[in-house]
Amino acid sequence: MANVTRKPSKAKSRSRRAANQRIKQSLNLIECPNCHTKKLPHKVCGNCGHYGGKDILNLSKD
Numbered sequence: 706m707a708n709v710t711r712k713p714s715k716a717k718s719r720s721r722r723a724a725n726q727r728i729k730q731s732l733n734l735i736e737c738p739n740c741h742t743k744k745l746p747h748k749v750c751g752n753c754g755h756y757g758g759k760d761i762l763n764l765s766k767d
């Protein structure tokens with residue numbers, strides 16, 4: 706079984722954390738044309754369930 710041989714240096718931990726932060730910041734969010742909240746492009750809006758001008762998830766009927 707693989708063992709940990711050495712404690713990762715501060716530089717290694719910090720650079721990994723910084724890279725993850727950069728990924729999160731670079732997430733490309735667009736505004737939903739229906740409810741104007743931020744959503745991922747090419748995905749159904751999680752807030753109102755609309756995509757491409759249609760109500761896909763029918764969240765507003767309840």
Ligand SMILES: [Zn+2]
Nearest residue numbers: 737740750753
């Ligand atoms: Zn929406």
